[in-house]
Amino acid sequence: MKELPKTYEPDKYEDAIYRRSEESGFFNPDVCVEKGVTAPDAPPFSMALPPPNVTGTLHMGHATMLAIQDIMARYHRMKGERTLWLPGTDHAAVATESKVEALLISEEGYAKPKQELGREAFLERVRQFAQASHDTIVTQSKKMGSSLDWSREAYTLDEERNLAVRTVFKLMYDEGLIYRGYRVVNWSVKGQSTCSDDELVYVERPGKLYYFKYGPDFPITIATTRPETKLGDTAVAVHPEDERYQKFIGQIFTVDVGAAKPLAIKIIADPGIDPEFGTGALGVTPAHSPTDFEMYLREKARGNDIGLIPVIGEDGRMTQAAGAAYQGLTVEEARAKFVEWLRLRGLLEKEADTVQNVGTSDRFKDVVEPLPKTQWFVDVNKAFPMKGDKIAGIKAGENTTLKEAMHAVVKNGQVKIVPERFEATYFHWIDNLRDWCISRQIWFGHQIPVWYCASGPKPECRRPIVEVEAPAECPHCGARQLEQDPDTLDTWFSSGLWTFSTLGWPAAKAMEGDAGTGTARDGRTDFEVYHPTSVLETGYDILFFWVARMILMTTYALGDVPFKTVYLHGLVRDEQGRKMSKSLGNIIDPLDMIARYGTDATRLSLVLGTTPGNDVKLSEEKIAGFRNFTNKLWNIARFMLLNTEEPKSAAVRPLPATLSDRWILHRLDATIAEATRGIEQYNFSAVGERLRDFTWNELADWYLEIAKIEGGKSAILNYVLNTLLKLWHPYMPFVTEAIWREVYGDGGLLMVERYPEAPAAPDAGDVQAFALAQSIITGIRSLRAAYRLESNKNLSVVINAGERAREIEEGAAVIAGLARLKNLTVARQAKKPATAVGFVEQGVEVFLDLMGVVDTAKEKERLEKEIATVSPYVDSLRKKLADEQFVRNAPAAVVAAERQKLSDAEAKRAKLTEQLLSLL
RNA sequence: GGGCAUUUAGCUCAGCUGGUUAGAGCGUUUGAUUCACAUUCAAAAGGUCGCAGGUUCGAAUCCUGCAAUGCCCACCA
Numbered sequence: 001m002k003e004l005p006k007t008y009e010p011d012k013y014e015d016a017i018y019r020r021s022e023e024s025g026f027f028n029p030d031v032c033v034e035k036g037v038t039a040p041d042a043p044p045f046s047m048a049l050p051p052p053n054v055t056g057t058l059h060m061g062h063a064t065m066l067a068i069q070d071i072m073a074r075y076h077r078m079k080g081e082r083t084l085w086l087p088g089t090d091h092a093a094v095a096t097e098s099k100v101e102a103l104l105i106s107e108e109g110y111a112k113p114k115q116e117l118g119r120e121a122f123l124e125r126v127r128q129f130a131q132a133s134h135d136t137i138v139t140q141s142k143k144m145g146s147s148l149d150w151s152r153e154a155y156t157l158d159e160e161r162n163l164a165v166r167t168v169f170k171l172m173y174d175e176g177l178i179y180r181g182y183r184v185v186n187w188s189v190k191g192q193s194t195c196s197d198d199e200l201v202y203v204e205r206p207g208k209l210y211y212f213k214y215g216p217d218f219p220i221t222i223a224t225t226r227p228e229t230k231l232g233d234t235a236v237a238v239h240p241e242d243e244r245y246q247k248f249i250g251q252i253f254t255v256d257v258g259a260a261k262p263l264a265i266k267i268i269a270d271p272g273i274d275p276e277f278g279t280g281a282l283g284v285t286p287a288h289s290p291t292d293f294e295m296y297l298r299e300k301a302r303g304n305d306i307g308l309i310p311v312i313g314e315d316g317r318m319t320q321a322a323g324a325a326y327q328g329l330t331v332e333e334a335r336a337k338f339v340e341w342l343r344l345r346g347l348l349e350k351e352a353d354t355v356q357n358v359g360t361s362d363r364f365k366d367v368v369e370p371l372p373k374t375q376w377f378v379d380v381n382k383a384f385p386m387k388g389d390k391i392a393g394i395k396a397g398e399n400t401t402l403k404e405a406m407h408a409v410v411k412n413g414q415v416k417i418v419p420e421r422f423e424a425t426y427f428h429w430i431d432n433l434r435d436w437c438i439s440r441q442i443w444f445g446h447q448i449p450v451w452y453c454a455s456g457p458k459p460e461c462r463r464p465i466v467e468v469e470a471p472a473e474c475p476h477c478g479a480r481q482l483e484q485d486p487d488t489l490d491t492w493f494s495s496g497l498w499t500f501s502t503l504g505w506p507a508a509k510a511m512e513g514d515a516g517t518g519t520a521r522d523g524r525t526d527f528e529v530y531h532p533t534s535v536l537e538t539g540y541d542i543l544f545f546w547v548a549r550m551i552l553m554t555t556y557a558l559g560d561v562p563f564k565t566v567y568l569h570g571l572v573r574d575e576q577g578r579k580m581s582k583s584l585g586n587i588i589d590p591l592d593m594i595a596r597y598g599t600d601a602t603r604l605s606l607v608l609g610t611t612p613g614n615d616v617k618l619s620e621e622k623i624a625g626f627r628n629f630t631n632k633l634w635n636i637a638r639f640m641l642l643n644t645e646e647p648k649s650a651a652v653r654p655l656p657a658t659l660s661d662r663w664i665l666h667r668l669d670a671t672i673a674e675a676t677r678g679i680e681q682y683n684f685s686a687v688g689e690r691l692r693d694f695t696w697n698e699l700a701d702w703y704l705e706i707a708k709i710e711g712g713k714s715a716i717l718n719y720v721l722n723t724l725l726k727l728w729h730p731y732m733p734f735v736t737e738a739i740w741r742e743v744y745g746d747g748g749l750l751m752v753e754r755y756p757e758a759p760a761a762p763d764a765g766d767v768q769a770f771a772l773a774q775s776i777i778t779g780i781r782s783l784r785a786a787y788r789l790e791s792n793k794n795l796s797v798v799i800n801a802g803e804r805a806r807e808i809e810e811g812a813a814v815i816a817g818l819a820r821l822k823n824l825t826v827a828r829q830a831k832k833p834a835t836a837v838g839f840v841e842q843g844v845e846v847f848l849d850l851m852g853v854v855d856t857a858k859e860k861e862r863l864e865k866e867i868a869t870v871s872p873y874v875d876s877l878r879k880k881l882a883d884e885q886f887v888r889n890a891p892a893a894v895v896a897a898e899r900q901k902l903s904d905a906e907a908k909r910a911k912l913t914e915q916l917l918s919l920l
Numbered sequence: 921g922g923g924c925a926u927u928u929a930g931c932u933c934a935g936c937u938g939g940u941u942a943g944a945g946c947g948u949u950u951g952a953u954u955c956a957c958a959u960u961c962a963a964a965a966g967g968u969c970g971c972a973g974g975u976u977c978g979a980a981u982c983c984u985g986c987a988a989u990g991c992c993c994a995c996c997a
Contacts, residue, residue, distance in 0.1 A: 006957070209997085224997060277996040291995035421924065425992070428923065432993070577990080609933055609945075614925080617932060625946065628959040639956035686934075689944070704956075785963040790952055873941055885977035894939050
């Protein structure tokens with residue numbers, strides 16, 4: 001017999017437990033197979049960890065994903081599945097680069113670090129920083145107890161992932177899905193780089209709508225919030241059926257607004273124009289508005305080139321084309337100046353206040369300027385032949401587009417999104433998807449695998465050379481002077497390959513059986529064993545950024561899905577529902593909470609009381625509450641150890657000796673069944689709450705108290721504790737593993753024990769008899785409290801049990817013990833003693849003898865109140881059963897149940913009334 | 921402007937495909953006790969399930985409308 005400390009102190013155990021678990025090798029599925037924990041032919045379960053930013057630190061969002069994913073990983077591992085949970089980090093291109101840039105400025109006195117150091121030296125500094133920072137996030141992830149296979153750790157920017165990126169780029173280029181084009185892009189002046197549509201954050205701000213004409217003879221007034229761009233207008237668009245303007249369609253007006261050259265404004269028709277808005281006419285600026293640019297493309301496709309005049313440069317200032325008066329001015333200065341110019345000439349008709357929605361760069365935090373630039377794009381509407389026939393509805397070789405393929409895999413159920421409502425959001429995003437600009441003018445990232453032959457004499461030397469490995473010479477002229485495209489790829493391009501690049505693709509696929517990373521021990525590669533992954537668990541906020549792009553890249557490159565299920569968790573907010581942020585000072589740091597309350601408590605607080613896709617309000621009190629629970633579990637173990645002889649880890653299901661034994665085993669079985677079903681249906685919160693209810697309520701508050709009365713529970717306590725630790729392990733890896741070791745010594749790790757399975761359910765009648773005993777006990781306790789008799793140990797109870805006498809007899813000792821009675825009499829027929837008060841529970845009358853302290857008035861009041869509660873219930877049931885419609889239409893079982901309820905309630909009322917009468 | 925979600929006890933939230941006298945945790949009130957745990961135990965109070973209609977024998981649950989709140993998307997210049 002062994003005695004545990006009175007309280008569980010997590011920090012004394014956690015680090016050692018993690019170290020022992022990691023060193024055991026069981027986080028690696030190959031080791032599990034080697035050591036016989038997992039059968040070689042066991043079904044796989046795999047997840048890729050959404051890679052945290054390499055320079056980040058652990059926050060509650062990470063903690064949430066780690067907790068939920070670890071629950072799945074540990075559960076499936078214990079189920080005997082070949083479980084791989086693969087970790088990694090993300091280089092987070094812009095975020096990391098600008099962080100290092102800022103550090104070099106503030107700490108080392110550089111003014112312009114990139115220019116001063118040059119590309120290679122600067123990148124070296126970024127890499128150093130990333131490496132140092134990497135260890136922080138990894139160490140912190142381990143603090144959460146994550147059972148990740150660190151031997152397979154990946155990095156978005158390492159050589160294997162780089163190879164995957166270059167390979168996919170070339171594939172897409174060769175099939176025409178990646179193209180280089182001169183298009184309007186989102187340009188961050190501050191960041192001196194493009195950014196994608198999804199990275200824009202729209203901010204509302206007050207603006208002015210200016211109504212003006214280009215010149216005194218121009219027939220149409222237009223409205224704009226950005227007058228300075230009008231220096232680059234090349235058309236005016238009107239609705240084709242707008243009677244006011246129809247006659248002008250096709251005409252060209254030459255106007256001089258002070259730009260470098262007079263503008264030739266063509267009046268064009270576009271059905272997208274709203275005749276009701278403004279003047280019903282839109283000044284078209286193809287160079288500085290994505291929509292106007294598309295209008296320009298449509299016109300051009302019809303053989304009508306209206307032209308495009310960039311008047312704003314990459315430095316955010318007006319260009320030479322804007323005219324001598326404007327060149328070099330900022331956008332704001334040019335706006336004021338042009339408005340003034342219009343006003344002086346009487347061309348400005350009206351100014352109106354309005355609210356404009358401006359796109360800002362999420363990363364660089366400045367207003368994004370749309371301007372035309374030659375960049376690399378992914379064409380989402382271009383047809384390509386599907387690789388393989390794994391996608392239902394699209395045959396191998398059949399032409400499809402990225403949009404169609406992305407749509408298909410969710411529509412046909414090959415990818416399920418939990419909760420389902422996000423599927424609609426996903427489809428909507430696809431419908432509005434435009435070509436994806438993937439090139440960025442920053443240095444830290446995957447440099448685009450494209451080379452140019454600057455000096456080549458032949459015309460084809462002008463074409464980009466796209467290769468997976470750097471070419472030695474120009475294939476056309478043999479020149480060795482090749483220059484690689486200086487741009488890097490959008491970070492989401494590489495993240496999009498994550499589920500398969502981490503499994504060794506393309507190397508593992510090409511070199512089957514070859515040893516090395518990405519090769520499983522049985523000859524099959526990781527890619528073959530684990531792809532597609534089982535579940536992708538992440539926050540709903542990156543559904544578009546990442547989840548959708550993984551589907552895009554995988555359906556294209558592999559003709560397969562990246563994962564079968566997407567589970568989306570909500571955002572962690574503070575008690576008031578606000579986002580946690582440094583500026584609000586409301587951040588709850590997971591490492592802080594782990595230090596104070598333990599990892600298990602922190603994990604539970606992020607999982608219980610939550611639902612998929614909904615935000616979680618977190619408070620320190622909530623975490624503290626789960627710390628109490630952790631301690632409760634510890635003390636349950638402490639109690640059991642004090643009352644158990646020779647605990648055996650290979651606990652055999654014991655035979656129950658009493659009613660309460662049968663009950664607790666029945667409840668345990670039900671809990672196992674619910675936990676299994678719940679986890680597989682992603683109801684992590686419900687399972688946790690069920691386990692807590694079983695542990696604290698049923699086991700600790702009822703059964704352990706009964707064990708003190710009945711005694712001789714060694715075998716059952718051993719079995720229940722053993723099973724319970726396994727059930728809790730995926731949620732609370734540390735305290736369960738700590739107890740396991742304390743109880744069973746250091747023979748083995750709980751994490752590789754087999755998850756419990758429920759045997760066929762025993763007779764439910766046992767539970768009913770126990771439930772009756774519980775009701776009787778609670779009723780007696782309640783009366784005790786009402787009469788302030790808590791410390792009176794001389795109470796006697798008489799039970800008028802009727803048909804249920806036998807059932808009650810079996811629980812009599814328990815009733816007497818838990819209700820702390822001196823005498824208990826159970827009879828088929830019993831009268832209320834004159835000095836007793838009573839209550840009715842499930843048709844059974846219970847009389848508590850107060851030995852003369854009965855307060856008649858109080859008792860009368862109590863009974864009347866009870867009768868007043870039952871009476872309306874009886875009436876409503878009678879009414880319901882008298883209703884022919886109900887009796888005819890409702891299922892027989894429901895009608896029978898209602899009849900039973902009525903007769904019970906009537907009996908209860910009769911007995912209460914009788915008791916009341918006896919008082920008078 | 922479009923879409924999605926939320927609205928249930930003082931607080932945080934469960935309530936699956938309609939059939940409970942609507943639940944949990946925290947908090948509150950009252951009481952107990954040091955024999956696993958005060959990071960404990962017992963008991964109690966507390967809700968016309970946002971509002972208004974409708975479908976149904978029966979609605980917190982389904983439908984419609986409205987309101988409040990939050991989020992996402994969008995080319996009203």
